Amino acid sequence: MPELPEVETVARQLDNVLRNKKIIKIKVLREVSFKGEKKSLLGRVVRSVSRVAKMLVISFTRGDEVLVVHLKMTGQLVWRADDWNQEKMKQEVVGGHPTVDWMGDLPSKHTRVIISFRDGSRLFFNDLRVFGWMRVMKKLEWQKINAGLPLDVIDREFSLVYFENVLKRSKRAIKLVLMDQQKIGGLGNIYVNDALFKAGVDPRRPSNDLRKNEIKKLYKAIRDVITLGIKYGGATYSNFVAASGLGGLYQEHFLVYGKEGEKCKRCGNKIKKIMIGGRGSYYCKKCQS
DNA sequence: TGATATGTTATCTT
DNA sequence: CAAGATAACATATC
Numbered sequence: 001m002p003e004l005p006e007v008e009t010v011a012r013q014l015d016n017v018l019r020n021k022k023i024i025k026i027k028v029l030r031e032v033s034f035k036g037e038k039k040s041l042l043g044r045v046v047r048s049v050s051r052v053a054k055m056l057v058i059s060f061t062r063g064d065e066v067l068v069v070h071l072k073m074t075g076q077l078v079w080r081a082d083d084w085n086q087e088k089m090k091q092e093v094v095g096g097h098p099t100v101d102w103m104g105d106l107p108s109k110h111t112r113v114i115i116s117f118r119d120g121s122r123l124f125f126n127d128l129r130v131f132g133w134m135r136v137m138k139k140l141e142w143q144k145i146n147a148g149l150p151l152d153v154i155d156r157e158f159s160l161v162y163f164e165n166v167l168k169r170s171k172r173a174i175k176l177v178l179m180d181q182q183k184i185g186g187l188g189n190i191y192v193n194d195a196l197f198k199a200g201v202d203p204r205r206p207s208n209d210l211r212k213n214e215i216k217k218l219y220k221a222i223r224d225v226i227t228l229g230i231k232y233g234g235a236t237y238s239n240f241v242a243a244s245g246l247g248g249l250y251q252e253h254f255l256v257y258g259k260e261g262e263k264c265k266r267c268g269n270k271i272k273k274i275m276i277g278g279r280g281s282y283y284c285k286k287c288q289s
Numbered sequence: 290t291g292a293t294a295t296g297t298t299a300t301c302t303t
Numbered sequence: 304c305a306a307g308a309t310a311a312c313a314t315a316t317c
Contacts, residue, residue: 032312072312074314110314127313129312129314129315131313170307171306171307176308277308278309
């Protein structure tokens with residue numbers, strides 16, 4: 001369930017290990033998972049790995065292409081050095097949706113793409129539900145997509161005023177607006193549920209109905225939740241995954257997400273679950289209005 | 290067996 | 304036409 005904090009963490013770590021590595025082979029085990037011409041990337045040297053919205057972007061020192069990766073719900077990236085083995089688990093970077101896949105030998109049942117580098121290391125793209133993708137894009141094409149993206153919640157320019165304007169322009173449920181990647185970049189179901197709880201706002205409230213002080217509270221809550229996510233999400237993706245390292249610490253810090261029937265951390269009331277836009281939404285009836 | 294699932298988008302329906 | 308609602312994508316798990 002990679003949301004912004006997860007993707008950010010993976011990007012940072014992959015940037016460290018993939019820099020200056022030369023691609024010598026790309027093996028696609030599932031056609032739909034890789035779009036574009038893979039030949040065009042052979043021989044390319046990685047310049048950097050970064051994050052844009054919930055996407056990872058791998059750029060190269062030469063050529064006119066970038067490789068864009070979207071993990072969607074169940075994608076994960078695992079990079080392993082040439083001499084990796086289960087006992088030592090030496091050089092490894094993993095990130096994305098936590099499954100047992102990244103513990104054992106790869107490729108696994110869910111491996112969709114393998115990118116091999118000249119130094120013998122490999123990058124595995126695993127994706128259980130095959131919603132995610134890797135896509136070779138021309139720089140121009142990528143720039144166009146970039147230009148159309150909204151600000152990220154952790155963007156420096158993502159101001160209270162900007163946020164307020166976004167919310168005012170819609171009367172849909174506030175939760176849907178927050179999750180709408182065309183309007184605000186980076187928030188997924190988990191963090192939205194938690195941010196709304198923290199701000200004391202009912203997820204069903206019409207977006208343009210929020211009062212100024214509520215918008216302010218929500219703005220701050222989003223920042224807090226995402227910052228915390230990066231802090232703990234970072235622990236999910238370590239260079240050296242121990243046997244106990246499966247899954248991330250951030251899960252232990254959820255406020256309401258997935259806690260139907262459990263006690264509200266603030267008032268002790270039971271957390272309710274409802275469906276909004278076909279997605280599970282968790283909230284406390286007493287604390288959120 | 291059937292319901293449900295983290296993200297995004299295409300396609301309907303207002 | 305635009306905004307909003309909903310189905311669809313492929314597969315595993317409970």
